[in-house]
Structure formats: structure tokens, C-alpha cells
Amino acid sequence: MRRAALVLVCLAALPATVLPATAQENVAGREIFVGACAGCHGAEGTGDGPMTELLTVPVPDLTGIAERDGGTFPWLKIVHMVDGRTGLRGHGGPMPIFGAVFTGDAVAADGPQGTPVITSQRVLDVVDYLMSIQR
Numbered sequence: 001m002r003r004a005a006l007v008l009v010c011l012a013a014l015p016a017t018v019l020p021a022t023a024q025e026n027v028a029g030r031e032i033f034v035g036a037c038a039g040c041h042g043a044e045g046t047g048d049g050p051m052t053e054l055l056t057v058p059v060p061d062l063t064g065i066a067e068r069d070g071g072t073f074p075w076l077k078i079v080h081m082v083d084g085r086t087g088l089r090g091h092g093g094p095m096p097i098f099g100a101v102f103t104g105d106a107v108a109a110d111g112p113q114g115t116p117v118i119t120s121q122r123v124l125d126v127v128d129y130l131m132s133i134q135r
């Protein structure tokens with residue numbers, strides 16, 4: 001966990017120039033992605049960020065989430081993965097848990113099946129961004 005926190009601090013210092021030049025509607029989600037996720041998942045989410053050299057597990061290509069899940073983006077599952085409710089290889093694994101990082105902006109949202117979900121606005125923004133970059 002301490003290592004993940006250190007990674008986050010490093011990532012926060014990444015310049016915004018790693019942004020892909022594509023125009024995305026979800027600016028907030030893209031900014032969060034660039035600041036907190038791109039170091040590992042790559043500027044375009046394809047799993048080739050500079051931090052991958054330091055990790056012992058492969059970093060998934062986030063543009064293929066829907067494809068790997070039978071064609072539909074599993075929104076609720078991904079919200080829970082990012083905020084940390086679903087452990088990825090258990091808590092303290094290689095994928096940082098963002099629930100504790102993105103605190104202070106809790107919101108209720110309707111999931112695709114109408115399921116009410118309470119999470120942080122930043123988790124919603126970044127997951128919407130991930131949904132927008134599916135191939």
C-alpha cells in the first residue's frame with residue numbers, strides 16, 4: 001500500500017503532455033486518467049505506461065475491457081474495481097485502490113441496470129472515460 005501511495009505521488013507529477021491529442025468529451029475523466037492511471041495503463045489506456053517496467057504483473061489494456069467481457073462494458077464491475085470494493089488480487093495488489101484517494105466527492109449514480117451506486121464523482125468520471133475509449 002505504501003508503494004501504491006508512492007506511485008500515486010509520482011503520477012501526480014506527470015505532465016499533462018502525455019495526453020493523447022484526441023478530443024474527448026469527458027475532459028474531467030481524461031484528466032483523472034492522465035494524472036492517476038496513465039503511468040501504468042499508458043496514455044491511451046493500452047497498458048504500456050512507463051511504470052510497467054517496475055511492475056511484476058502485466059498491466060491490462062483498458063481499451064479492451066468490453067471486448068474481454070463479451071462486448072458490453074461492465075460499468076458496475078469497473079466502478080467497484082477502481083474504487084477498491086472489488087479486490088484485484090486482493091487489496092494491496094498491483095492495482096492501486098482509489099476509493100481512499102478520491103474521497104470527499106461522494107455521489108449517487110444510477111448504474112446501467114438502474115442499480116443505485118454510491119462512489120466518488122472522480123471514479124464515475126474516470127470510468128465514463130474508460131467506457132468512451134473502448135475499441
Ligand code: HEC
Pocket residue numbers: 007011032033036037038039040041051055057058059060062065068078081082088089093094095096098126127
Ligand atoms: C501502479 C500501476 C497502476 C495504476 C496507477 C493504475 N492501475 Fe489499473 N491496473 C494495474 C494492474 C497491474 C492491473 C491488473 C491487476 C491484476 O491483474 O490483479 C490493473 C487493472 C485495472 C483494471 C481491470 C481491468 C480488467 O480488464 O480487468 C481497471 C479497470 C483499471 N486497472 C483501471 C485503472 C484506473 C481507472 C486507474 C486510475 C484511476 C488505474 N487503473 C491506475 C495497474 C495500475
